[in-house]
Amino acid sequence: xxxxxxxxxxxxxxxxxxxxxxxxxxxxxxxxxxxxxxxxxxxxxxxxxxxxxxxxxxxxxxxxxxxxxxxxxxxxxxxxxxxxxxxxxxxxxxxxxxxxxxxxxxxxxxxxxxxxxxxxxxxxxxxxxxxxxxxxxxxxxxxxxxxxxxxxxxxxxxxxxxxxxxxxxxxxxxxxxxxxxxxxxxxxxx
Amino acid sequence: xxxxxxxxxxxxxxxxxxxxxxxxxxxxxxxxxxxxxxxxxxxxxxxxxxxxxxxxxxxxxxxxxxxxxxxxxxxxxxxxxxxxxxxxxxxxxxxxxxxxxxxxxxxxxxxxxxxxxxxxxxxxxxxxxxxxxxxxxxxxxxxxxxxxxxxxxxxxxxxxxxxxxxxxxxxxxxxxxxxxxxxxxxxxxxxxxxxxxxxxxxxxxxxxxxxxxxxxxxxxxxxxxxxxxxxxxxxxxxxxxxxxxxxxxxxxxxxxxxxxxxxxxxxxxxxxxxxxxxxxxxxxxxxxxxxxxxxxxxxxxxxxxxxxxxxxxxxxxxxxxxxxxxxxxxxxxxxxxxxxxxxxxxxxxxxxxxxxxxxxxxxxxxxxxxxxxxxxxxxxxxxxxxxxxxxxxxxxxxxxxxxxxxxxxxxxxxxxxxxxxxxxxxxxxxxxxxxxxxxxxxxxxxxxxxxxxxxxxxxxxxxxxxxxxxxxxxxxxxxxxxxxxxxxxxxxxxxxxxxxxxxxxxxxxxxxxxxxxxxxxx
Ligand SMILES: Cc1cc2nc3c(=O)[nH]c(=O)nc-3n(C[C@H](O)[C@H](O)[C@H](O)COP(=O)(O)OP(=O)(O)OC[C@H]3O[C@@H](n4cnc5c(N)ncnc54)[C@H](O)[C@@H]3O)c2cc1C
Ligand code: SF4
Numbered sequence: 001x002x003x004x005x006x007x008x009x010x011x012x013x014x015x016x017x018x019x020x021x022x023x024x025x026x027x028x029x030x031x032x033x034x035x036x037x038x039x040x041x042x043x044x045x046x047x048x049x050x051x052x053x054x055x056x057x058x059x060x061x062x063x064x065x066x067x068x069x070x071x072x073x074x075x076x077x078x079x080x081x082x083x084x085x086x087x088x089x090x091x092x093x094x095x096x097x098x099x100x101x102x103x104x105x106x107x108x109x110x111x112x113x114x115x116x117x118x119x120x121x122x123x124x125x126x127x128x129x130x131x132x133x134x135x136x137x138x139x140x141x142x143x144x145x146x147x148x149x150x151x152x153x154x155x156x157x158x159x160x161x162x163x164x165x166x167x168x169x170x171x172x173x174x175x176x177x178x179x180x181x182x183x184x185x186x187x188x189x190x
Numbered sequence: 191x192x193x194x195x196x197x198x199x200x201x202x203x204x205x206x207x208x209x210x211x212x213x214x215x216x217x218x219x220x221x222x223x224x225x226x227x228x229x230x231x232x233x234x235x236x237x238x239x240x241x242x243x244x245x246x247x248x249x250x251x252x253x254x255x256x257x258x259x260x261x262x263x264x265x266x267x268x269x270x271x272x273x274x275x276x277x278x279x280x281x282x283x284x285x286x287x288x289x290x291x292x293x294x295x296x297x298x299x300x301x302x303x304x305x306x307x308x309x310x311x312x313x314x315x316x317x318x319x320x321x322x323x324x325x326x327x328x329x330x331x332x333x334x335x336x337x338x339x340x341x342x343x344x345x346x347x348x349x350x351x352x353x354x355x356x357x358x359x360x361x362x363x364x365x366x367x368x369x370x371x372x373x374x375x376x377x378x379x380x381x382x383x384x385x386x387x388x389x390x391x392x393x394x395x396x397x398x399x400x401x402x403x404x405x406x407x408x409x410x411x412x413x414x415x416x417x418x419x420x421x422x423x424x425x426x427x428x429x430x431x432x433x434x435x436x437x438x439x440x441x442x443x444x445x446x447x448x449x450x451x452x453x454x455x456x457x458x459x460x461x462x463x464x465x466x467x468x469x470x471x472x473x474x475x476x477x478x479x480x481x482x483x484x485x486x487x488x489x490x491x492x493x494x495x496x497x498x499x500x501x502x503x504x505x506x507x508x509x510x511x512x513x514x515x516x517x518x519x520x521x522x523x524x525x526x527x528x529x530x531x532x533x534x535x536x537x538x539x540x541x542x543x544x545x546x547x548x549x550x551x552x553x554x555x556x557x558x559x560x561x562x563x564x565x566x567x568x569x570x571x572x573x574x575x576x577x578x579x580x581x582x583x584x585x586x587x588x589x590x591x592x593x594x595x596x597x598x599x600x601x602x603x604x605x606x607x608x609x610x611x612x613x614x615x616x617x618x619x620x621x622x623x624x625x626x627x628x629x630x631x632x633x634x635x636x637x638x639x640x641x642x643x644x645x646x647x648x649x650x651x652x653x654x655x656x657x658x659x660x661x662x663x664x665x666x667x668x669x670x671x672x673x674x675x676x677x678x679x680x681x682x683x684x685x686x687x688x689x690x691x692x693x694x695x696x697x698x699x700x701x702x703x704x705x706x707x708x709x710x711x712x
Contacts, residue, residue, distance in 0.1 A: 063554045085248045088240050092248050095263040132555055139552070159554060160544070167543035167562060168240045176543065176566040178507050181384035182237030183392045 022078050032187070035071025035078065035165055043074060046081040047101055051124075053077065055108045056158075058124045062131045063155070064162035072165045076104060090160040094153070107154045114143040114151075192446045196220040197711075199435055199449035201420045201464065204272015205689055206675035206696045207455030208399035208407060213700035215410035219707075222413045222447060223404075224437050226456075227269030229416035232400065235276075235390030239544045242389025245269060245276055251593045252459045256584070257605035260490060260642045266457060270416055271400045273457070274689060276390045278512045279369035279397060281321050282534060282686035283312050283694075285332050285521055291682055295523055297530065298579050299681045302653045303662040309335050311694035316367075319397040319693065320375040323367030330362070331518035340372045344383060348504040348570040349514030349538020355628025356517070359620065361535060366516040369397035369690075385540025387511040396510075416440070421597045422468045423452055423672065429472025432672045438595045450711045451671045451703065453664075455696075458488065458645040458678040462586045463600040465649065465659075478649070478659050478666040478674075485587060487580035487650050488604060489683040490642040492614045494574040496621030497549045498630030504570040506541040513573070514538035520620075521685065523577075529612035531577035532685035541569060551638065568631075572624065574617040575643065577685040578610045586648055606640055614640055644688050646677040664699040671710045675699060 023030045024038045025046065033041075045053050053073040060067030079089045084098035091100040111134075115123040119130055126134065137143045138151035166172055173180045198214050200207045203225035215221045230245060247268040254260055267273030286305035291298050313336040315321075322340040329335075342365030356363045370387070371380045381395040394401045408414065417440035424433045424446070434448035454461045462485035466476040476484050513536035520526065520533040541549075546565040553561050584605065588598040606614075618635040625633030652658025655667035664679050666672040675696050677688045684691075703710065 063558075065556060065559050086244060087248060088243045090243075092243055092246055093264050095254060095261070098248070135554060139554070155554075156551065159547075159551075163544060163547040164240050167547060168238070172543055176562060178543070178566050180237075181382075181386075181507070183382075183384070183386055184233065184236045186236050186238040186241050 022075070024074070024078060034169070035075035036069065037071075038074040038078070039069070039071040045073070045077040048073065048077045048080075051122075052105065052108050054124045055111065055122070056104070058131060059111065059135070059158050060162040060165070062128075062135050063159045064166045066166050067162035070165040070169075072162055075165050076161060080104065090157055090164070094157055103149065103157070106148045107158070110146060110148045110151075110154065111138070114138070114146055117145055118143070191443060192448065195434070195448040195450075196222045197449065198222070198451045198453060199224060199447050200453045200455055201435060202272060202454070202456035202460070203270045203399075203404065203414055204267050204455060204457065204676075205274040205399055205692050207272070207453065208403035209693055209696035210453050210455065210675055210700045210703075211407035211412045212403040212410070213697065214704060215407045215412040217704040219704070220411070221407065222415060222449070223407075224418040224420050224435065224447065225270050225414060225416050226419040227267075227416065229270045229414060230275060230390075230400070232390075232392040232394070235392040237384075237386040237389060239389065239542055242276065245390060251597070251599050252463070252586070253589060253591070253599055253601040254604070255601055256603045258640050258642060260488075260602050260604045260645060262459065262602065262645070265643065265645055270404065270414055271398050275398050275400065276388055277398070277689060278388060278687075280512045280536070280687040281323070281367045281369045281690040282516060283332070283690050284308070284684040284686050285518060285532075287521070287523060288532070288682060288684040291523065295530075299650070299652065299657070301662070301681055302651060305333065307662070308691065308694050308698065309333065311698045312690060314697055315690065315693040319369055319402045320371055320378065321367050321369055322372035324365045325367075327364035328367070328518070330364075331521065338367060340375055343368060343370060343372045343381065343510065343512075343514065345514045345538065346383070346505045346508045347502065348506045348509060348540070351500055351502070351504055351570055352515070352537040352572055352624065352628050355624035355626070356537070358627035359624050361517050361519045361624070363515040363517050363535070363537060366513045366536060367690075368510065368512040370510055370512060371395045381510060383508050383510060383540070385507065385509055385511055385542060418445070419595060420456070420464060421595050423454070423464060423477055425468070425470055425472065425477065425669070429470060430669065432477070432669055442595075451673065453673045453675055455675040457676055458648045459586050459600055459602050461674055461676065461678040462648040463588065466586075466588050467597055478668050478672060480655050480668060481658065483650065483657075483659055485585050485648055486582050487647040487681070488584040488586060488602060488645065489578050489580050489647045489680070490604060491644050491683060491685060492576045492578060492606060492610055493641045493643045494576060494614050494617035494621055495636035495641075496572050496618065496625050497634055497636065498570055498625040498628060499564065499632040500568050500570060500629065501631055503567050506566075506569055509538065509540035511540055526613060526616035529616045530609040531579065531613045533577070533613065533617055534575040534685035534687075535572070536574070537572040539571065541571070549636070572621055574621060575685045575687065576610065576613045576617055577683050578606060580647055580650070580682055581607060584647070604642065611640070644677065644683075646680040646683050646688060648678040649674045650681040651679045652681060663702040664695070665703075673699065673703060
């Protein structure tokens with residue numbers, strides 16, 4: 001077909017400035033950066049409150065080491081603020097009905113309720129070992145008195161989000177020594 | 191708002207709709223395709239698992255129920271090209287036994303046609319879209335046909351490594367047929383084996399509808415209206431003919447598109463949803479539904495995945511997302527004692543980091559980090575697709591809840607029966623034996639939720655309105671200018687990936703429509 005070349009044909013073509021990178025609001029201005037950069041620069045959350053952000057970071061880090069630094073909470077927060085038809089969240093693949101924020105909010109409430117029942121404290125305040133023990137039970141739907149979507153589903157979705165930010169990026173591939181070989185590379189190495 | 195009347199309006203610009211558009215536009219008909227998603231361009235196909243999700247359905251208007259709910263969004267498409275914009279392009283065909291399961295086994299239904307009726311269309315689709323494979327090698331299991339137009343794809347260690355194990359199990363593997371270019375074909379380049387197919391191949395090495403049928407259709411004058419969601423099929427007062435469709439445009443404005451013929455090509459769950467939502471006083475149960483079978487006999491394939499960790503480097507970043515090897519060795523329906531249904535065995539495919547993580551879904555924390563390092567070099571997989579028998583209970587119904595256009599949401603009920611579970615288990619056990627014999631240092635089955643892959647049924651074909659919704663061409667038994675395309679017309683599922691058959695049946699149906707045109711026009 002005319003106009004179709006080999007790898008890299010799109011480099012000079014129509015990839016717009018924002019395709020493949022995320023827009024974060026800093027001081028009222030939209031800036032394109034990765035979730036990791038957004039976290040490092042302390043970009044305020046749009047939809048999550050401070051506790052929800054910390055809870056997602058703690059859960060993400062328990063599930064996939066480095067997810068906190070990779071900006072899991074900023075990624076989810078930014079993605080919850082875009083229309084569902086533009087969302088990159090795994091919630092889409094899990095067939096959730098928008099708004100996807102409902103899932104994350106209720107998951108955090110369920111995790112904290114379970115954690116308080118078991119350990120007398122919110123999940124973010126648990127030791128690393130207790131966080132692991134809790135997630136292991138949640139994975140198996142074994143947290144007592146759990147309410148809302150099954151723990152195994154919460155585990156699967158949050159784990160998948162954390163895998164995205166840690167291993168789904170070009171840096172993630174590089175860290176594992178896997179050649180990325182893109183046809184159209186995501187901008188900002190996403 | 192009303193639009194100028196056209197010859198054919200097609201609902202859905204995916205795999206099946208694009209074939210109808212191509213054949214009919216080339217036959218000189220004025221064709222409009224209405225597609226609820228965006229008009230994707232090849233430059234939208236970013237090589238990223240994360241960004242690849244933009245081209246998937248969002249907020250699917252189908253609610254899921256049952257013991258084994260369908261993974262609807264993961265299996266579906268949204269936007270021009272449909273799911274075939276980002277399918278894996280595995281192109282096995284059904285075998286003669288699939289067409290006569292009732293005659294041979296007193297189970298399910300026979301198709302109203304035989305393999306021989308579809309075979310010439312498999313050959314035509316292969317020529318038109320480009321298929322790589324080794325037809326001679328497959329002919330051990332099926333009647334002879336034309337050679338594929340391209341030689342088989344390259345293989346890599348992640349595929350070759352399994353051959354010893356299959357050999358030990360007495361299973362002969364042959365090159366898998368795929369809708370991808372092993373060499374340059376029709377001006378489209380050869381594959382580069384980077385494994386990004388599942389988020390769309392922007393160079394055109396994979397035969398997605400945008401660069402095959404839809405490209406031809408557009409050249410022949412077909413119009414594609416993206417972001418246009420059809421909500422009802424309209425009928426004349428007597429209820430004897432369809433007159434067009436109602437849809438909502440990109441600005442959410444209500445529109446009417448009149449047409450001589452309506453083709454529903456909106457995939458298995460949406461086709462019945464639209465028929466049910468188009469009920470009138472003349473068709474109180476929905477269009478083409480005097481049998482009560484619209485929405486019934488929804489089917490899926492269960493996939494038995496086996497993973498092996500090998501000492502050697504499996505080069506698992508190389509290859510395509512389609513499979514390298516396949517076998518019909520256990521396709522006969524009674525191959526596994528105590529289970530029933532066909533199995534389609536495949537091996538070798540490229541893996542991305544999400545696949546590595548999913549292959550051990552139980553691991554998290556430091557154990558997952560260690561595993562990812564190993565898996566990146568040494569993991570390889572095999573997958574066996576299994577047949578599910580059609581059952582009335584697996585169905586689509588309308589619910590009281592509405593979508594943004596006021597159309598009732600559909601609810602898809604899906605549960606596997608004992609036959610399906612037994613077959614899945616047998617395939618998993620066989621996979622483990624193969625993996626061990628192949629020399630895997632560790633081998634395990636992907637257990638957990640039983641997978642649902644592909645969606646078929648819902649408007650099945652048959653010999654008459656008492657046993658089915660459409661005839662073998664996809665034409666409604668009750669309303670002659672209403673046609674249905676895609677896997678929803680499959681009366682049984684077989685175990686082969688469906689899209690080669692979808693293309694072939696659509697080609698057959700569209701040619702029939704063109705040849706019978708004078709009987710269809712209002
Ligand atoms: C990840 C993935 C991998 C796959 N791999 C393979 C494979 O290797 N081999 C194989 O054989 N098959 C594969 N498939 C399946 C294959 O893509 C489908 O079988 C095929 O695309 C179905 O064709 P269709 O025309 O029925 O539906 P689609 O191609 O999905 O097209 C239906 C279109 O209708 C549109 N639509 C729905 N409702 C409306 C409405 N109300 N109004 C307007 N438009 C509407 C949708 O947006 C969609 O674009 C794969 C699918 C996926 C998702
Ligand atoms: S592996 Fe081949 S078919 Fe797949 S995206 Fe790359 S070039 Fe296209």
